[in-house]
Amino acid sequence: MSKSKLISPFKPAAHKHQECLQSAIVAAKTHCDAAGIRLTPIRQRVLELVWQNHEPVKAYDILDKLKQAKSSSAPPTVYRALDFLQDEGLVHKIESLNAYVGCGNPKELHKGQFFICHDCGFVAELDDDEIRDLLQKKAKRFGFEINDEMVEIKGYCQECRGSKK
Amino acid sequence: MSKSKLISPFKPAAHKHQECLQSAIVAAKTHCDAAGIRLTPIRQRVLELVWQNHEPVKAYDILDKLKQAKSSSAPPTVYRALDFLQDEGLVHKIESLNAYVGCGNPKELHKGQFFICHDCGFVAELDDDEIRDLLQKKAKRFGFEINDEMVEIKGYCQECRGSKK
DNA sequence: AAATGTTATGTTATAATATAACGTTTATGC
DNA sequence: GCATAAACGTTATATTATAACATAACATTT
Numbered sequence: 001m002s003k004s005k006l007i008s009p010f011k012p013a014a015h016k017h018q019e020c021l022q023s024a025i026v027a028a029k030t031h032c033d034a035a036g037i038r039l040t041p042i043r044q045r046v047l048e049l050v051w052q053n054h055e056p057v058k059a060y061d062i063l064d065k066l067k068q069a070k071s072s073s074a075p076p077t078v079y080r081a082l083d084f085l086q087d088e089g090l091v092h093k094i095e096s097l098n099a100y101v102g103c104g105n106p107k108e109l110h111k112g113q114f115f116i117c118h119d120c121g122f123v124a125e126l127d128d129d130e131i132r133d134l135l136q137k138k139a140k141r142f143g144f145e146i147n148d149e150m151v152e153i154k155g156y157c158q159e160c161r162g163s164k165k
Numbered sequence: 166m167s168k169s170k171l172i173s174p175f176k177p178a179a180h181k182h183q184e185c186l187q188s189a190i191v192a193a194k195t196h197c198d199a200a201g202i203r204l205t206p207i208r209q210r211v212l213e214l215v216w217q218n219h220e221p222v223k224a225y226d227i228l229d230k231l232k233q234a235k236s237s238s239a240p241p242t243v244y245r246a247l248d249f250l251q252d253e254g255l256v257h258k259i260e261s262l263n264a265y266v267g268c269g270n271p272k273e274l275h276k277g278q279f280f281i282c283h284d285c286g287f288v289a290e291l292d293d294d295e296i297r298d299l300l301q302k303k304a305k306r307f308g309f310e311i312n313d314e315m316v317e318i319k320g321y322c323q324e325c326r327g328s329k330k
Numbered sequence: 331a332a333a334t335g336t337t338a339t340g341t342t343a344t345a346a347t348a349t350a351a352c353g354t355t356t357a358t359g360c
Numbered sequence: 361g362c363a364t365a366a367a368c369g370t371t372a373t374a375t376t377a378t379a380a381c382a383t384a385a386c387a388t389t390t
Contacts, residue, residue: 010307038386040338059376074341079377084338095261096315098347098376113300115309126303134299135278135318138291142175143323144280150261152315153300158308203357205367225346239370244348249367263347263376 002129007105007112008054010124010157021051024102028090031106037088045069046081047102050091055121056099094123096152101125113151119160167294172270172277173219175289175322186216189267193255196271202253210234211246212267215256220286221264259288261317266290278316284325 028047032039039047049062059078066073082100085091089106093099094114101123103112112125131151139146193212197204204212214227224243231238247265250256254271258264259279266288268277277290296316304311 004303006307010309038338042339072340075377076341076379077339080339095317113303115304115307117309118312124307124309128303131296131299131303134296135316138169138278138293138296139280139318139320142171142280142289143326144175144282144289144318145321145326146318147283147320149319150315150317151300152260153304153309153311154314155304155312156310161308161310203367207368223346224348237369240348241350241370242368245368 002133004126004128004130005105006124007103007127008101008123008125010115010117010122010159011054013120013159017053020054020104021048024051024090024104027104027106028088031088031090035088042066042077043081043084046078047085047090050082050085050100051102054101054123056094056097056101056116056123058099062100092125094152095150096154111149111151114153115157116152116154117157117160118154119156122157124157167298169291169293169295170270171289172268172292173266173288173290175280175282175287175324176219178285178324182218185219185269186213189216189255189269192269192271193253196253196255200253207231207242208246208249211243212250212255215247215250215265216267219266219288221259221262221266221281221288223264227265257290259317260315261319276314276316278318280318280320280322282322282325283319284321287322289322 025044025048028039028044045066046062049065050057059075059082062082063073063075063078066077082091082093086093089109090103091100092103092112092114094101094116097116101114103125105127110127112127113131115124115126116122132149135149136146190209190213193204193209210231211227214230215222224240224247227247228238228240228243231242247256247258251258254274255268256265257268257277257279259266259281262281266279268290270292275292277292278296280289280291281287297314300314301311
């Protein structure tokens, strides 16, 4: 079946973000338990920091915050945790920003399509087979076999557009 | 009218690349003349280096080559030229690789969709309205106004797939 | 619990990518 | 020619990411 799922929708600026954060952590724990891998304290902490809001977070900003608790933290501390989280589908990298966002849908490994608001910085993640199928169809025309895809769309979200009028 | 144009197709490994290079330079000159802007020697040289082949080229690799002719070249030399060339649609940045590819279609400013072979490194550029329209349609559903888009697809080109079987 | 293998983390250094800031030169229009 | 803007030179530094090797934590077998 073809799916089109808004994994991380745009939300009112004042939504209850604690809930996003907590459900992401629960989902991550569940996923890691099921997969028999370890969500260590460092990894969980990095995941929490990525989920501080719905904006892409920079590796060195994460590092700064880690250092507040543990001054010995270094770049590899962060990048290793981010690598782990990406491998498990708990975090995505936004390539065009060199920044990272949480993913609330670790179960199926996927690469979503991202919509990023220039104004508020919010990122919405879509997991859409129609887009994927169309890219497949295009690729097929010249015999290309797809293995990985990055779709990052920038513009203005409804809320920010509204506030400008 | 809706277009789907393969701006830079995949090509046999042994295609006559001199022709790609030369026609790109001619197109760039024509474009700059028409627009009343200057394709200075540095800019032209950087463009030639980007067009050395159909693989994305790194800024510092360009710099190394510039230095061979003029040892005073520095990072800003390269990045300024790349910025200019990107603004004019003569070069695209592949965000997921931090690398740059030439574009043979400067006339209409656009952001293409890129297909990148993991094996040979070749990049094909597609300029396809069907993809763009679909992304528009998806965005519209949640009131998102698109302003910039990045589509980078990785996998294996026909030639490389063939050679593996 | 000792020995061992594996995974995760600590630590230092450095590579790779990109921009800031300011001065100088060069093109171009008047 | 001269004023102006555009392009370039130069030095320094910011930002992003990885290499390399040591140590610690945990798991498994004995």
